Amino acid sequence: VQLQASGGGLVQAGGSLRLSCAASTRTSSYYYVFGWFRQAPGKEREFVASFTRDGRRTSYSGSVKGRFAISKENDKNTVYLQMNSLKPEDTAVYYCAAKRSTSSSFEEANIEFWGQGTQVTVSS
Numbered sequence: 001v002q003l004q005a006s007g008g009g010l011v012q013a014g015g016s017l018r019l020s021c022a023a024s025t026r027t028s029s030y031y032y033v034f035g036w037f038r039q040a041p042g043k044e045r046e047f048v049a050s051f052t053r054d055g056r057r058t059s060y061s062g063s064v065k066g067r068f069a070i071s072k073e074n075d076k077n078t079v080y081l082q083m084n085s086l087k088p089e090d091t092a093v094y095y096c097a098a099k100r101s102t103s104s105s106f107e108e109a110n111i112e113f114w115g116q117g118t119q120v121t122v123s124s
Helices: none
Strands: 003-006 009-012 017-023 032-039 046-051 058-060 068-073 078-083 092-100 118-123
Touching: 003 092, 017 032, 017 092, 017 118, 032 068, 032 078, 046 068, 058 068, 078 092
Parallel strands: 009 118
Antiparallel strands: 003 017, 017 078, 032 046, 032 092, 046 058, 068 078, 092 118
């Protein structure tokens, strides 16, 4: 599976951005689970959001819940991350990620496929 992330940029605090992740496989398939991670300067990569194994529900980290929304457009095989009310602490490289739909959790150690990352910078 190949993942191509885009949509990052520079935005002021309180603004919005939408990231896109084009996948080389069908996002409508339940065979893969898709999501997003991020890595801020000097910090470890952390989970941001993902779909559940059945693709019908979503999961978010506590720091973005209520501000970010993951979605997908199956006709385009694209996964999105809508980011609203952005804060300077959201500044990071954002990675789309995928793993086969197994019982293992959607955490970094279990991710099988990574996109190349897109930089998001939020100015105060």
